[in-house]
Each structure stands twice: as C-alpha cells, then as structure tokens.
Amino acid sequence: MKLPQAQAAVLRAADADEDRRIDEVAAEADLKPETATRAAFELEDQGLLTVSEETVESVELTEEGDRYVDESLPEQDLYTAAVDAGADEGPVSMGEAIGASGLEGGAVDIALSNYARKGYGVIDSGEITADPDATPGEDPEMFALEAVADGRPDDADADALDQLERRGLVERTETTVRSVRLTDDGVTELMAGVEVAETVGEVTPALLTSGEWEAVEFGEYNVEADAEQLQGGKEHILRQTANRVKDVLVGMGFQEMEGPHADAQFWINDCLFMPQDHPARTHWDQFALSNPEEIDHLPEDLVERVKSAHLEGVGPDGEGYHSPWDEDVARGIDLRGHTTSLSMRYLSGHQVGDLEPPQRFFSVEKVYRNDTLDPTHLLEFFQIEGWVLAEDLSVRDLMGTFTEFYEQFGITDLEFKPHYNPYTEPSFELFGTHPETGEIVEVGNSGIFRPEVLEPLGVDADVMAWGLSLERLLMLMYGFEDIRDVHGTLADLELLRETEVVY
Amino acid sequence: MPVVDVDPDELRRLTGHDEKDDDELRSDLFNLGLEFEGWTEDDEFQLEFAPDRLDRLSVEGVARSLRYQYGDDRGVYTPGTNHAEWVVEVEDTPPERPYVTAAVVRGLDMDDEALDSIIQLQEKLHATMGRQRAKGAIGVHDLTMLKGEAGVEGGGKSVRYTGIDPEGDTFVPLEGDQEMTPGDVVEGHHIGKEYADLVSDLDRVPAIYDAIGLFSFPPVVNGRRTEVSTGSRDLFIEMTGTDQWTIDHMLNIVCYALDARGGQVEEVRVEYSADAPGEYSGQQFVRPDLATKTKTVTHERIEQILGVEMDPEEVVDCAERAGLDARGDEDDDGAVSYEFDVPPYRVDVLHPLDVIDDIGRAYGFNTLEPEYPDVSTVGGRHERSRLEDAARDALVGLGFEDLLNFHMINEEENYERMEVEPGTDVLGAGDPVTIEQPYSEDYTMLRTWALPSVLMVLENNTHRAYPQDLAEIGLAAEIDESENTGVAEHRTVAGALARTDASYEDAKARLQTLAKAFGKDLETPPTDHPTFISGRAAEVVLDGESAGVIGEVHPKVLVEHDLELPVAAFEFRLDALE
Structure with missing residues (x-):
C-alpha cells in the first residue's frame, strides 16, 4: 500500500510485540513528535496500529525552590543563627536570632512558621529556643528538594514532596505519554510492502507554474483540528438591532427622520400638547441645558397656534388646559426626552417642507431621560418612533400596522390596552407575547394624535x-439582562466580541 | 401614574355587588384601566391608572365607574344641591393665590372608612390637579365648629378669604397644641415646613376667617378647631388656588364622592370684592357648579375613528354606559350628529375626540379586528444614516470593533484627561453644551468629540485580549451661536488601535483606506494637538477640507487611562466623507 511519508516511517518504526513511545518512534523516523503523533492517529484510524496513553507526573522546582537548593531553607538559617545565639540552652530574643540569620521580608515569616512546624524549637512571647536534638542538616524536605533538582523525583519522600508543593517550592505537572504498537493488519501490510506516496505540503507558485502539481499527491491535514481564534471587528449589537428595525420599517414604506438632539421645549413638549405645568415637565424628567438656555428662533405663527391650543383648545367646543403657558418656557432648550420632537418638526412642514398625505416616517435615535440608572434603564437610550399620516385613519388601521411590525420580531398576539397620553386619543399601551418565555409584556405605546397637536x-x-x-x-428578542454591559464606556469588550450577530 | 388604595369591601358595598369576589373585582377594574399593583398593609387594593380619570382617585369614584361598567347606572348623574346658606367673602387676598371655591355637605355618616377615603382623595387631588397644592389646595372642616359672621347680605353666614402678615395672627394648627402664627407654622410645624416653599415668597399669606377668628392657613395647614373626625356630620369644604377652573373641578370631584357617601350637597356663594386681585373682581359664583358641558360629534367621525359601522342606538348606548348623555340629530342630508353631555367631574374631556374614546372603550377596543391600512408610501433611509452605516461597515471591515458610547460625559473626561484646554482651536476643545441639573457628576455635558469615550472603553478593558482596535461613529456637539438651537451637532468618526506595536503608520494606513473607499483625497499635514505626541500628530484633511486629527496618543494621556501600551488614533467629521 501507499502511505504518506510520515505514516510510512511511523509504521516501520513501530513494533508488534511491545509498546514504543512516540517520542522514540519520532526520533527513529526523524520526524517532529507532533508530526509522528498525527501520523500515529491516522494509522490508528486505518486499523494499522494502536495508540495507548499513559499519564506521567513530572515534578519541577519553582524559582523559589531553585534558590533554596543552592543555599538552604530559611528555617535552617534561623536554627543556625538561634544556636549561635545560645538558644539551645535557654530562650533568647527572637529579634536577635532573626537579625543574625540575615533573613529579611517574607522569608522571616516562612522561617518562623516552618521552624515551629518542624520542631526545631519553640517560639513564644518574642523569644526563641532551639531544640538541641533537632537535625536540620537531615531535613527530609531539603533531601526531597535536592532529589527533584537532580531529576530523581522518585527518590524523594512522598510527604516531604507534598509539603514542598504546598510551600510553592515545587510544581507538579501531568503529561500524557503516548505509545504505539502494530496491529495484525499493520504487520500484514508491512509484510506486503509499504511505499511512500509522493506528497506535497504546500501549494507553491513554483509547483503551479512548473506543472509539477499534476504528478504530486497533497499531504492530508487534520481538517477537524481547531484553528487559531481570529479577532475581527463587528458592528455593535444595538446598531445591528437598530438596522434590523430600520429594514423592517423601510420595507413597510417608512422614511427616516433626522433632527436635533438638543431642542427647544416647544418642539419636545409644547407641540405635543403637554401642559407646561405637567409633572413630567416640571420634575426634571428631561435634562434642561444651562448652556445654551434658549432657542434663537421659533416660527411665530406656529407658536401662536400652539399657545392657543393650550389655552383655548381647538374646534368649536374644544377646551384648553387650565395651565399657564409662557413662551419663555417653550424656548428653553432640553436634551430631547423623546424623538417625537422630530415628528413635530416634520409634521409642521419646517423640516422638509409641507407633507401631503399619505406619508410614513420613522426614526431610531437617541433620547435622554433623567431616570434612575438600573439594568433596564439608562440615561440615554434609542427610541423607535413611527407615524402614519393619511386621510381617515381608524383605530383598526393602527392595530393592523403595529400587529404587522411586531410580528416581524416574533412578537405575536398583540393586545391594545386603552391608555392615556396627553398627545394622543385614543391611546393604547401595546402588549405582546414574549417570543421565548410566552409572558405577556409591554412592548410600546401608541395612539392617534389629538387635534390639539395636529391643527x-x-x-x-x-x-x-x-x-x-x-x-x-433587544432585551426581549435576545435575552440581555443588563443593558449596561453593552451600551456606554463600561461595556465589556469580550461581551461585544462574543455576542451573536443579529439578522 | 397615580395610585389609589381601595378597600374591596367598600367597593362591594358602594357598587351593591356583594357577590363579586376579589378576583372578579380585580378583573373588572383591569378592564377599566385600573391595574392591581398589590395589597396595602390594611388589605386594600393598590390600583394604578393613567392620570386622566382623576374622578377615580377615591373608592367612591372607582365604584361609580364600575356601576357604569356593570350597567347598573346609565347616563349622566347630577347630585341634587340645596341653596346656599353660606358665603365666602373674598377681599385683600394675596395676588399670588387669588381664587377660592367652596361647598357644604350635610348629613354624612362619617365612619373610619369614609374619613380615610376623603383624606386619601384630598391627598391624591393635591398630588395631581393641585400640583402639590401650588395650583389648588383643599381644606375640609367640621361645619358645626364654624361660626358664620353675621350681617352679610341676605342674612346668611359667611367666612372670609383674605391675606395677612405672616406674623399678623395666631391659630392652633392641625397636629399642633399651641397658638402659632403662620410664620411660626412655616418655621416650626412639620406640615408647615413641608409646604413652606409655597408661601415663603409672599408678603401676605392666605388666611380664612370666621366669626371666631383665623381657622385655616391655605395651602399649608388647617386649624385644629375645625378638624374633621368620625363624629362629624356636616362639612365645609374650601379650596384655594391659582386657577378657578382647577379648584372648581377638584371641588366637583369631592362633592360627587361625598354624595355617593349619602351626603347632601349644599351650595356656597363665593363673592369676590370689587378690588379683589385676579380675574373675577366684583363677581359672584355659586359653587359647586355641577352643570354638564356639551361636545358635538358626527356619527361619521365616530365610525371613521373606530373603523366600524354602528347604529345610532349603539352609539347612544355606549355613551350612556360611559356615564354620558347623548342626543342624536339628523340633518336634512340624513347625516347624524350627536350632542353629548359630559358630567362635571370629567376633567379629562377637552375635545369631542375624547368622547369618541369613551365610546370606543364602552364598545370594546379589543373586539376590533386589526386591518392593515390600504395606504401606499415609499420607504427609505435618511442620507446621513446611510453614510454613517457605510462608514461603520468600512471600519468593521478594517477590523475595528464598533462601539456605542453615551453622548453625555463630564468635563474631566472630555478635556482634562485628554490634556485638551477648552476654548483652544484643536479638535475636542469646543465649548461644552452643559446640563442644568445633571443626574450625576459623570454626565454633565454633551461630548465635543468621541475619542475620550473610546479611551475610557480601553481603560475599562485592560484585562481583555489585545490588540484592541476600537471605533465609534456617533454624536458630538458644541456651543455654536450661529445655530438656531445654539448647539452645533455633528456625527464624528473615531478610531483607536491599542496594541503593543501600534504606530502612527498603522492608524494612517486605516484612515487612508477608509478615505479611499469614499473617494476622498487624504492629506495629513503636521499639526500640534495636546492629546498626541508632538511630531507624531497630523491634521486630517479630506478633499482639501480640514476634518480632524490623527496621531500617536501621548504617554501622559495613556498613563492617565492606565494603559500600558501604545495607542494610535484618529477622529474626524463624518460629513467629510460625503
């Protein structure tokens, strides 16, 4: 049979009567150990040899252990110094003994604890004694340390070795040693004759231009082996989700809006028929700016009409709010608490000119709320906002549109709970069935803009x-539990890198 | 959203539905839009609802809505009222709080539940319509403890709403045991201290007198003399505020609640003296004003909003089940329209559309079939957002991890830690857009550039694998008086390479590729920027326009951000790629 060169060499070096270690086989076959190992496994797959594994323990000195072999253990130094100071005859000052031993820093603690443990003497109330019968010169731990240093770990006392490991002076590691043995089939094939197939490692330009590629066989790779982990870039998970939403909305005929993040309260609140003494406006729900404080220009006629809607209402039997309305308040600049400020700008005709029905517009942009930071609330978040302008829209049209939108994200069985917003009537809170857990969860707020907004x-x-x-x-669809992990400067890069893509 | 505590036994008693168990009640309440939030310590329902139906801030109002829902009541109900015996004379009031309204309710059987309910209603109305008592404040008194001043026109009894010097008189406040001036109350009484802000700027504070003397210091605290207890049968209710309509309607809600408790409402005449401040000098009102108001709606508009065909009878039926009266009228062309009478406790009904919402709720919005509107429009992305996405895709293709940071930051991160001096003419040094009342000192302004955020992400991820090639495209803003809002907002593109061998050339290679992808000619003339190493920083010039900066980040900035390896970075305006 024909085998690749490495496999042929390993097969020839293997024995039918005894296990041979792969490193020996590799040396004999003049192969790298990993090449020989791979070849051995490939031969085992073909039933030509068996690979057996054995776990072998090896012991090595740590840096600290290595230092003590050359010198001595700290407790030995301490004993010598203590005896020199006369501690074998009676207690002497510990400070004196330590000073004489030359031990410093962490070594002092190491020496003291082991000194007592090994019964070299007693340490009590700042004094030290030395047991005259102690034999630090025959310390089993030192013998064990030397045995490891000489490469004879088997000679070391097992308890002493454990102790050395606990002291961090040696490190034990386990390695797997593989051995091979020929099978009967292997013997048969060898008897029948094994030839080396001409194999080529890499496809090279020379190979291609010379035409040699036609005559060669390509060496096989282990195509199942793990490859190196590459670190590519990736679009942020929230951006991916935003784009998914934008795709759906564009597909439903919506055009994207754009406009200022810092805007006049007029566009953010007053156009939306939010009374100026509404608790959400007076209790710092939104971030007011200290610089700039005021918008330069508002369309005067629009200001008049909005003011009149607030104070008088619209229509023959409409009523306004019984709340003060002050243009100075409307001119104040906030970070927008919702992107409905964009909807107001667009609907007013001041952003892209007058709009004739029908129109659909959306935005997926940041808004700012003075809310408590917690796993589901940030001071900045993205609001999905959409609206449809058409003649004679009904509540059923609203329901149909939003049912369609949420179904695109797997949120079904939408329910419309009548609700109250200052700017829409009728208004509905939207509830849907969670795609994973089946729970009924709130998924949005909706309604038909009031005449006091539109007129x-x-x-x-x-x-x-x-x-x-x-x-x-995002949290509903992908089960994120803490939004702070992905949004903001506390984001965990590893999480961003490992988060699955959204499509 | 308002929360109201309601005793389910009271609810059964007031609706006359003893057979309803707690679960049934909860489900009926949910259909009204009142969500069960949990139990109180006294085994009452805690109900949360949207802040439109403020007439439901008491168990009596909730019970009334349930009776309409059950069909036990239909159409508008108006409590009968007796003619006024009492008068409120208004003179020399503080101009900051010129208005007052009042009613008398007699024959109440005030048990603990009734007392708790009226106290709760008072608190909840203060918190909502009353805007924490600033706009409207309620005082409820035991009528038998009042002594009307004689000699007013018609021989009736009167009390006087006026203003006094904070030290000008004394009374014993509720929960107090000694005579105090209003000034003392604001300084030393626990309720007084809570509402001190409402009167601290006033030269003269609001005060109500009867023949005996000062008995109420609105909007802060009543006197102890007229305190209502379970023994009280007849009540005098006054409300003061900054808006007559608001206090009149708060009064209506209270009168309806006490009527439901079996009380007999009696009118009070409010007489503004000729020189009283405010809009009503010299006028007289009889309160409470329980007249209905009328809204006119066409049948067509109702059908169109609900998207269903309805018989006129069905419309009238829905209206009556919502507690409204409806009169249909057909014009010569056969078009039907309705006049709806709306009861005086409905403070939420402003426009006829609000009546259509009532009809929809009575009809059952959830029985409507969703229908995709037959309206066709062409969708599309905004050009800026397409450009942003294209640039982001290109950066990701170059191996950058796309970041999303907050637009809010603080001065230290935005300027100081980047070695940038605000007001100088380098990128990032623009004047800050600052927040008046920041949530925390971490978020005091909008960022003027994005590299500080990117450096913070590097700082927070030093334990993660390198290289860290990070980029962000996002908002940056600075003061610009030529803008209408005073703020120049733009999208900025920032990229940073943090790796052991990061160099200027690595950053430039990527910037160059990016520029080329957008057909832009990139030049990088040397510049000085304090964030970068001098001699290794350049201006980013795209098609001849200065757009940003590129360079190796200065070790001082790196060490400040706890970074132990070089960072090469760039930032430029997104619109330079247009």
Whole structure:
C-alpha cells in the first residue's frame, strides 16, 4: 500500500510485540513528535496500529525552590543563627536570632512558621529556643528538594514532596505519554510492502507554474483540528438591532427622520400638547441645558397656534388646559426626552417642507431621560418612533400596522390596552407575547394624535404614531439582562466580541 | 401614574355587588384601566391608572365607574344641591393665590372608612390637579365648629378669604397644641415646613376667617378647631388656588364622592370684592357648579375613528354606559350628529375626540379586528444614516470593533484627561453644551468629540485580549451661536488601535483606506494637538477640507487611562466623507 511519508516511517518504526513511545518512534523516523503523533492517529484510524496513553507526573522546582537548593531553607538559617545565639540552652530574643540569620521580608515569616512546624524549637512571647536534638542538616524536605533538582523525583519522600508543593517550592505537572504498537493488519501490510506516496505540503507558485502539481499527491491535514481564534471587528449589537428595525420599517414604506438632539421645549413638549405645568415637565424628567438656555428662533405663527391650543383648545367646543403657558418656557432648550420632537418638526412642514398625505416616517435615535440608572434603564437610550399620516385613519388601521411590525420580531398576539397620553386619543399601551418565555409584556405605546397637536401644525388629516425603546426590543428578542454591559464606556469588550450577530 | 388604595369591601358595598369576589373585582377594574399593583398593609387594593380619570382617585369614584361598567347606572348623574346658606367673602387676598371655591355637605355618616377615603382623595387631588397644592389646595372642616359672621347680605353666614402678615395672627394648627402664627407654622410645624416653599415668597399669606377668628392657613395647614373626625356630620369644604377652573373641578370631584357617601350637597356663594386681585373682581359664583358641558360629534367621525359601522342606538348606548348623555340629530342630508353631555367631574374631556374614546372603550377596543391600512408610501433611509452605516461597515471591515458610547460625559473626561484646554482651536476643545441639573457628576455635558469615550472603553478593558482596535461613529456637539438651537451637532468618526506595536503608520494606513473607499483625497499635514505626541500628530484633511486629527496618543494621556501600551488614533467629521 501507499502511505504518506510520515505514516510510512511511523509504521516501520513501530513494533508488534511491545509498546514504543512516540517520542522514540519520532526520533527513529526523524520526524517532529507532533508530526509522528498525527501520523500515529491516522494509522490508528486505518486499523494499522494502536495508540495507548499513559499519564506521567513530572515534578519541577519553582524559582523559589531553585534558590533554596543552592543555599538552604530559611528555617535552617534561623536554627543556625538561634544556636549561635545560645538558644539551645535557654530562650533568647527572637529579634536577635532573626537579625543574625540575615533573613529579611517574607522569608522571616516562612522561617518562623516552618521552624515551629518542624520542631526545631519553640517560639513564644518574642523569644526563641532551639531544640538541641533537632537535625536540620537531615531535613527530609531539603533531601526531597535536592532529589527533584537532580531529576530523581522518585527518590524523594512522598510527604516531604507534598509539603514542598504546598510551600510553592515545587510544581507538579501531568503529561500524557503516548505509545504505539502494530496491529495484525499493520504487520500484514508491512509484510506486503509499504511505499511512500509522493506528497506535497504546500501549494507553491513554483509547483503551479512548473506543472509539477499534476504528478504530486497533497499531504492530508487534520481538517477537524481547531484553528487559531481570529479577532475581527463587528458592528455593535444595538446598531445591528437598530438596522434590523430600520429594514423592517423601510420595507413597510417608512422614511427616516433626522433632527436635533438638543431642542427647544416647544418642539419636545409644547407641540405635543403637554401642559407646561405637567409633572413630567416640571420634575426634571428631561435634562434642561444651562448652556445654551434658549432657542434663537421659533416660527411665530406656529407658536401662536400652539399657545392657543393650550389655552383655548381647538374646534368649536374644544377646551384648553387650565395651565399657564409662557413662551419663555417653550424656548428653553432640553436634551430631547423623546424623538417625537422630530415628528413635530416634520409634521409642521419646517423640516422638509409641507407633507401631503399619505406619508410614513420613522426614526431610531437617541433620547435622554433623567431616570434612575438600573439594568433596564439608562440615561440615554434609542427610541423607535413611527407615524402614519393619511386621510381617515381608524383605530383598526393602527392595530393592523403595529400587529404587522411586531410580528416581524416574533412578537405575536398583540393586545391594545386603552391608555392615556396627553398627545394622543385614543391611546393604547401595546402588549405582546414574549417570543421565548410566552409572558405577556409591554412592548410600546401608541395612539392617534389629538387635534390639539395636529391643527396648530397645520395638518389636515389623521396621524397615528407609536414608540418603544430599542433596548427593550433587544432585551426581549435576545435575552440581555443588563443593558449596561453593552451600551456606554463600561461595556465589556469580550461581551461585544462574543455576542451573536443579529439578522 | 397615580395610585389609589381601595378597600374591596367598600367597593362591594358602594357598587351593591356583594357577590363579586376579589378576583372578579380585580378583573373588572383591569378592564377599566385600573391595574392591581398589590395589597396595602390594611388589605386594600393598590390600583394604578393613567392620570386622566382623576374622578377615580377615591373608592367612591372607582365604584361609580364600575356601576357604569356593570350597567347598573346609565347616563349622566347630577347630585341634587340645596341653596346656599353660606358665603365666602373674598377681599385683600394675596395676588399670588387669588381664587377660592367652596361647598357644604350635610348629613354624612362619617365612619373610619369614609374619613380615610376623603383624606386619601384630598391627598391624591393635591398630588395631581393641585400640583402639590401650588395650583389648588383643599381644606375640609367640621361645619358645626364654624361660626358664620353675621350681617352679610341676605342674612346668611359667611367666612372670609383674605391675606395677612405672616406674623399678623395666631391659630392652633392641625397636629399642633399651641397658638402659632403662620410664620411660626412655616418655621416650626412639620406640615408647615413641608409646604413652606409655597408661601415663603409672599408678603401676605392666605388666611380664612370666621366669626371666631383665623381657622385655616391655605395651602399649608388647617386649624385644629375645625378638624374633621368620625363624629362629624356636616362639612365645609374650601379650596384655594391659582386657577378657578382647577379648584372648581377638584371641588366637583369631592362633592360627587361625598354624595355617593349619602351626603347632601349644599351650595356656597363665593363673592369676590370689587378690588379683589385676579380675574373675577366684583363677581359672584355659586359653587359647586355641577352643570354638564356639551361636545358635538358626527356619527361619521365616530365610525371613521373606530373603523366600524354602528347604529345610532349603539352609539347612544355606549355613551350612556360611559356615564354620558347623548342626543342624536339628523340633518336634512340624513347625516347624524350627536350632542353629548359630559358630567362635571370629567376633567379629562377637552375635545369631542375624547368622547369618541369613551365610546370606543364602552364598545370594546379589543373586539376590533386589526386591518392593515390600504395606504401606499415609499420607504427609505435618511442620507446621513446611510453614510454613517457605510462608514461603520468600512471600519468593521478594517477590523475595528464598533462601539456605542453615551453622548453625555463630564468635563474631566472630555478635556482634562485628554490634556485638551477648552476654548483652544484643536479638535475636542469646543465649548461644552452643559446640563442644568445633571443626574450625576459623570454626565454633565454633551461630548465635543468621541475619542475620550473610546479611551475610557480601553481603560475599562485592560484585562481583555489585545490588540484592541476600537471605533465609534456617533454624536458630538458644541456651543455654536450661529445655530438656531445654539448647539452645533455633528456625527464624528473615531478610531483607536491599542496594541503593543501600534504606530502612527498603522492608524494612517486605516484612515487612508477608509478615505479611499469614499473617494476622498487624504492629506495629513503636521499639526500640534495636546492629546498626541508632538511630531507624531497630523491634521486630517479630506478633499482639501480640514476634518480632524490623527496621531500617536501621548504617554501622559495613556498613563492617565492606565494603559500600558501604545495607542494610535484618529477622529474626524463624518460629513467629510460625503
């Protein structure tokens, strides 16, 4: 039979009557041990030889152990110094003995603890005695240390060796030694004659241009072996999720919005018909800025209409809020608490010009809330926001749109719980069935914009809108438990690198 | 969201449904939008609900809504009222708190439950409509302890709402045992201290007098003399505030609750003197004003919003089950419209659309079939977001791990730890957009550049495997008075290579590849930037426009961030790739 060179060599070096260690076989066959090992396993797969394994323990000195072999153990030094000071006749000052021993730092503690343990003497109340009958010169631990240093670990006393390991003076390691033996089939094949197949390791330019490749056989690789772990870059998990959401929305006919993060309260709150004394506006739910404090310009006619909606309401029998409305408050600049400020800018015609129905718009952008930091809440998070502008929208259209959206993420059986928002009516909290756990979970907030929102903006059609946090969707879909692990400067690189991709 | 504690036994008694067990009640409440949050220590339901139906802030209001839901009640209910015997004279009031309203309720059988309920309702109304008593504050008094001043017009009894010097008179406040001036109360009484901010700026503080003397110091605390107890049968309820409508409607909600307790509501006349501050000088009101208001809606709009066809009878039925009255009317063209009467406790109904919501709830929104709207539009990404994604893809292709950091940072991280002096003309030195009341000292401003965040991630990951090639594309902002908002916001691209042999050339190689991918001509003239080693920093110039900086990070910055290996980095404006 024809075998690759390494396999042929190993087969020839193996014996049918006794196990031979692979390192011996490799030496004889002039192969690297790992090449011989691989060849041996490949031959075993073909039933030509058997590979047996044995675990062998080896003992080596640590750096500290190595130092003591050349000199002596600290407790031995201490005993010598103690005897010199007369401690074999009566207690002497410990400080004196230590000073004379030349021991310093950590070695003092090591010496003291082992001195007592080995019965070299007694240490008590700052004094030390030396047992005259002690034989530090015949210390079994020192003998064991020397045996290991000489490469005769088997000569060392087993208890002493354990003690040395505990003291960190030796290190035991286990290695696997493999041996091979020919099988009957192996013998048969050898008798029948084994030829070396011409194999080539690498495909080289020379091999290709010379045409030699036609005559050669390529050496086999262990294609199952693990390869090196490469560290490629990856898009951030939240960005991937955002892109997934954006894909779905674009597919449903939504266009993306864009606008300022720091914006006037007018766009963030007043256009949304949030009364100026609404608790969410007065209790620092949003971050107000100290610099800049005020927007330079607001569209005057729009300001008038919004103010009138707040104070008088809209329509013949509409009413306004009985709350103060001050343009200075509206001019104040906040970090936006929701991206609905963008929706207001777009619907007003001030962002991209007047919009004729039908229109669908969305954004997946950051918002800022003065909330308590915890595993599910950050001061900054991404809000998914979408709205549809069309003539005569109904609650059923709203339900149909959002059912479709959430089904794209595996969230089914959407339920619409009537709710209250200052800016929408009817309003619904959205609940859905968790794709993994089957629990009913809140997945968003939605509604049809109130006339008090739309009329001042000059919108003469219906607009339905909804919002939810991207982080919430991420946590629902992928089971993250602490959003702080991925978002922000405390992010764990390993987690980012190892997180599965989203598609 | 408001939370109200409701005793289920009271609820059974007030609805007349003894047969309902706790689970049934909870499920019925859920359908009303009141979510069971848990039990109180006194075995009451804790119910949470959206802050629109403030008439449900007491067990009486919740019971009323349930009776409508059960069909036990239909249409608008208005409590009967007796004619006014009492008058509130308003004169010399503090201009900061000019308004008052009042009612009398007689014949109550005040047991512990009733007393607890009225105290809770008072607190909850303070917290919501009353805006922590600033906009409206309620005082409930035992009427029998009041002595009306004689001699007013019509021979009735009167009390007087006025303003006094904080040290101008004394009374014994609730939970107090000695005569105190309003000034003493604010200084030394525990309730007084809690609400001190509401009156601390006033030269004259609000005060209510009867023939005996000062008995209430709104919005802070009532006097002990008129304290309501389980023995009280007749109540005098006054409310003061900064908005007449608000206190009148808070009063309506309280009157409806006490009516449900079997009380007889009696009107009170409020007389603003000719020189009283505020909008109503010289006017007289009779309160409570329990008149309904009317909203007009077309049948067509109801059908269109709900997306279903309905008979007019069905609309009227839904309205009545929502506690409204409805009168349909057909015009000459056969188009039906309705006038809906809305009861005076419904502070949430502003626009006719709110009535449609009521009808939808009574109809059952969850019985509606979802329908995908037959409206076609063309979707698409914003150009900026497409550019950002393309740049991010290119960076990832170059081996960078994409980061996502907070836009909020603090001055120390943004400037000091990067060796950058704010206000100088290097990248990152722009004036900060600062937050008025930061959540913590870690987040006091918007970042002016992204490299500080990237360096922080490196700092927090020194235990992780190297090389660490990190990049971020995200928002940076600085003060710019030429912008309408006063803030210039832009997307910035930052990349950093942290590896044992990172060099300027490694960073430039990647930047060069990136620029080329976007068809941009990259030049890197030498520059000085305090974050980078002098002589190893350059300006990033794309198609002739200065866009950022590139270099080897200065050891001082590295050591500051506990980094023990070199970092080469760049940052530039995303729009330079356009």
